[in-house]
Amino acid sequence: MSKKYVVGIDLGGTNARAAAVDRDLHIAARNRCSTPAADGFAAVMRSLAQLTDELLRDAKIDKSEVGGLCIACPGPLDGDQGIVIHAPNLQWFDVPVVKTLGDLTGLKTILENDANAAGYGEFIAGAGKGAQTMIMMTLGTGVGGAVVIDGQLRRGPSWTGGELGHTVILDGGRQCACGQRGCLEAYASATSTVGRFVEARQAGRPSSLTAAAVSCREIFTAAKEGDELAKEIVAGTAHYIAVAASNLANLLNPDRLVISGGPIQAGDFLFDQIRAAYVNRPFARPVQHMQILSATLGEDAGVVGAAGCALRLLA
Amino acid sequence: MSKKYVVGIDLGGTNARAAAVDRDLHIAARNRCSTPAADGFAAVMRSLAQLTDELLRDAKIDKSEVGGLCIACPGPLDGDQGIVIHAPNLQWFDVPVVKTLGDLTGLKTILENDANAAGYGEFIAGAGKGAQTMIMMTLGTGVGGAVVIDGQLRRGPSWTGGELGHTVILDGGRQCACGQRGCLEAYASATSTVGRFVEARQAGRPSSLTAAAVSCREIFTAAKEGDELAKEIVAGTAHYIAVAASNLANLLNPDRLVISGGPIQAGDFLFDQIRAAYVNRPFARPVQHMQILSATLGEDAGVVGAAGCALRLLA
Numbered sequence: 001m002s003k004k005y006v007v008g009i010d011l012g013g014t015n016a017r018a019a020a021v022d023r024d025l026h027i028a029a030r031n032r033c034s035t036p037a038a039d040g041f042a043a044v045m046r047s048l049a050q051l052t053d054e055l056l057r058d059a060k061i062d063k064s065e066v067g068g069l070c071i072a073c074p075g076p077l078d079g080d081q082g083i084v085i086h087a088p089n090l091q092w093f094d095v096p097v098v099k100t101l102g103d104l105t106g107l108k109t110i111l112e113n114d115a116n117a118a119g120y121g122e123f124i125a126g127a128g129k130g131a132q133t134m135i136m137m138t139l140g141t142g143v144g145g146a147v148v149i150d151g152q153l154r155r156g157p158s159w160t161g162g163e164l165g166h167t168v169i170l171d172g173g174r175q176c177a178c179g180q181r182g183c184l185e186a187y188a189s190a191t192s193t194v195g196r197f198v199e200a201r202q203a204g205r206p207s208s209l210t211a212a213a214v215s216c217r218e219i220f221t222a223a224k225e226g227d228e229l230a231k232e233i234v235a236g237t238a239h240y241i242a243v244a245a246s247n248l249a250n251l252l253n254p255d256r257l258v259i260s261g262g263p264i265q266a267g268d269f270l271f272d273q274i275r276a277a278y279v280n281r282p283f284a285r286p287v288q289h290m291q292i293l294s295a296t297l298g299e300d301a302g303v304v305g306a307a308g309c310a311l312r313l314l315a
Numbered sequence: 316m317s318k319k320y321v322v323g324i325d326l327g328g329t330n331a332r333a334a335a336v337d338r339d340l341h342i343a344a345r346n347r348c349s350t351p352a353a354d355g356f357a358a359v360m361r362s363l364a365q366l367t368d369e370l371l372r373d374a375k376i377d378k379s380e381v382g383g384l385c386i387a388c389p390g391p392l393d394g395d396q397g398i399v400i401h402a403p404n405l406q407w408f409d410v411p412v413v414k415t416l417g418d419l420t421g422l423k424t425i426l427e428n429d430a431n432a433a434g435y436g437e438f439i440a441g442a443g444k445g446a447q448t449m450i451m452m453t454l455g456t457g458v459g460g461a462v463v464i465d466g467q468l469r470r471g472p473s474w475t476g477g478e479l480g481h482t483v484i485l486d487g488g489r490q491c492a493c494g495q496r497g498c499l500e501a502y503a504s505a506t507s508t509v510g511r512f513v514e515a516r517q518a519g520r521p522s523s524l525t526a527a528a529v530s531c532r533e534i535f536t537a538a539k540e541g542d543e544l545a546k547e548i549v550a551g552t553a554h555y556i557a558v559a560a561s562n563l564a565n566l567l568n569p570d571r572l573v574i575s576g577g578p579i580q581a582g583d584f585l586f587d588q589i590r591a592a593y594v595n596r597p598f599a600r601p602v603q604h605m606q607i608l609s610a611t612l613g614e615d616a617g618v619v620g621a622a623g624c625a626l627r628l629l630a
Contacts, residue, residue: 156568179597253471
C-alpha cells in the first residue's frame with residue numbers, strides 16, 4: 001500500500017485550484033487554472049482532469065501513490081449520489097461530477113460542498129486548528145457557512161448543513177435572495193453592507209462617499225476615516241454578525257467562530273466591533289467560551305479542506 | 316459482570332422522578348417524590364437517595380446489578396465537575412451534585428442538563444426514535460431545547476448546548492428574560508403567547524376572552540372556537556416556531572424537530588399551523604427533509620433520557 005497522497009480541487013465559477021497533500025496535511029504541490037464555464041460541463045471536467053495530471057506530474061507524484069480526490073463544488077449538491085444539483089455560476093443542473101471526474105482521472109473521487117470544504121480547511125489547517133467545534137461564516141455576495149462539531153463536518157442528509165446565511169435574525173426584515181425576510185445574509189453580507197449604505201444615503205443621510213456606485217471596501221475605508229454614515233453601517237454589520245454569533249454560541253456552544261471573506265481585510269477595525277457587540281450578549285458561559293477569529297487560509301481554504309475530506313479515502 | 320441496569324433521575328423544582336432501565340432501555344421500575352426544595356440542597360440529595368433505594372427495592376433489583384446513575388438537573392451546570400452552578404427554582408449555587416449523590420447512593424453518578432435529558436429521551440425512545448439528528452423544542456414558561464447530532468447529544472464544553480430559546484429571530488424585538496431582545500423564547504413560549512394576547516387586548520383588540528388573567532390553554536381554546544384575536548395570536552406562535560424551524564433546517568439539516576410542552580396538547584390545531592407556515596420557507600431540500608413532530612413521552616422524557624445517558628456507565 002503506497003497511497004501517500006490525496007488531491008483536493010476547489011471549483012469556482014472563475015478559477016479552479018488543486019492541491020496534493022500527504023497524510024499529515026502537508027501540501028506537496030498546488031496549481032490552478034481558469035474555469036471554462038461557458039464551454040459546458042464536459043469541458044470543465046476535462047480541464048480539471050488535466051489540472052490534476054499536471055499537478056501530479058509537476059510534483060513527481062505517481063498516480064499509483066494517490067488514494068483519491070475530493071472536488072469542492074458550489075451547490076446544492078448530493079454527495080452520496082456524486083451529483084451537483086444546481087450550480088448557477090456554472091449553469092449546471094444535475095451533473096454527475098463524481099462519475100465523470102473519476103472516469104477521467106482514474107482516481108477514487110468524492111464530492112463536497114464548497115463552503116463546507118472551506119470551513120473544513122480552516123478547521124484542520126487554519127484558524128480552527130486545535131478546536132473541537134468550529135463554525136465558519138463567510139461574508140461575500142452572500143453569507144456562507146460551515147459547521148464542524150467534534151471534528152465532524154456537518155453535511156446532513158440533504159448535504160445542506162451549515163447554511164448559516166439563511167438563518168433569520170430579524171423576522172419580517174430585509175428581503176433576502178432566498179425568499180425569506182431577515183436572513184443573516186440580508187444584513188451581514190458585503191452586498192447588504194453596500195445596500196444599507198446606499199439606502200441610507202438615498203434617504204438623505206450625508207456621507208463623504210458620493211459616487212453612485214460604492215463598494216464594501218470603500219465603505220470600510222470611509223468608516224475608518226471617520227465618515228459618520230459609513231461608521232454606522234459598519235457598526236450595523238458588526239452588530240448583526242454578533243447577533244448570529246450569539247445564536248450559534250447558545251445553540252451549539254462551539255469553541256470558535258471563524259469569519260472569512262472580503263470584509264475581514266479590515267482586520268481589527270471590524271473584529272473589535274464584532275467582539276465588542278458580542279461580548280455583551282447574555283449567557284456568559286458559552287459566549288465567553290467562543291472565540292471569534294479571522295480566517296487565515298485565504299483562497300487556500302477550499303482546496304485544503306477538499307484535500308482534508310479526501311483523506312478518508314486513504315483509510 | 317452483572318451490571319444490568321442504570322438509574323435515571325429527573326429533578327424538578329416541584330417533583331423528582333426516577334426510573335431503572337435495562338441495557339435495552341426497557342423501564343424496569345419507576346417512581347417519584349416531591350422535591351423538598353425549601354429544605355435545602357442536602358435534604359434534596361437525601362430524598363433522591365431514598366427515592367433510588369425505594370425504586371430498586373420495589374423492583375427487586377440489587378444495587379450490585381446497577382451500573383450507575385444519571386441525574387438531570389436544571390442548569391447552568393458543569394457535568395465535567397459534577398456541579399450545578401445555579402438552579403433558581405432550587406436556590407442552588409455551585410452545589411456538588413455528583414459527589415453528594417454518589418456518596419449517598421454508592422452508585423457511579425453523572426450529571427446532565429434537564430432539557431438535554433428530555434431531548435435525549437425523545438431521541439432514544441420517543442418521537443425522535445430512528446432519527447440520526449433531532450432537535451427538541453420545549454414550549455413552556457420559556458423555550459428549552461436540545462440538539463442531538465448523529466446520535467450524540469450536543470452538550471458543548473460549557474454544558475450549554477441546545478439553548479434554542481435564546482437564539483434571536485427578531486433582532487431588537489420583544490424583551491427576553493435573558494437580556495436579549497427578540498429571542499425565540501420571547502415569541503414562542505407559552506408565556507409570550509399570553510403576553511402577546513394580553514397586550515393586543517390592552518391595545519383595544521376585542522376578544523371573547525375578557526378575564527384579566529388568561530392562560531395559554533384558554534387562548535388556544537378560544538382560537539379553536541373562532542375568536543379572531545386568539546386565532547391571530549396562535550398563528551403568530553406557529554409562525555415564530557416555523558421561523559426557528561427553518562433556521563434549524565438550514566443550519567443543521569436535521570431529520571426531525573420534536574416539539575414538547577403544554578401547547579402541544581392543542582395537537583393538530585397547532586401542528587397544522589406550524590407545518591403550513593414552515594413548508595413555505597425557502598431551501599426546499601432541508602425544509603422538506605425535516606419532519607416536525609409532537610413529543611410522545613410527556614413527563615417521562617427527562618427520566619428516560621437521564622437513564623439513556625447513564626447507559627454509557629455500563630460500557
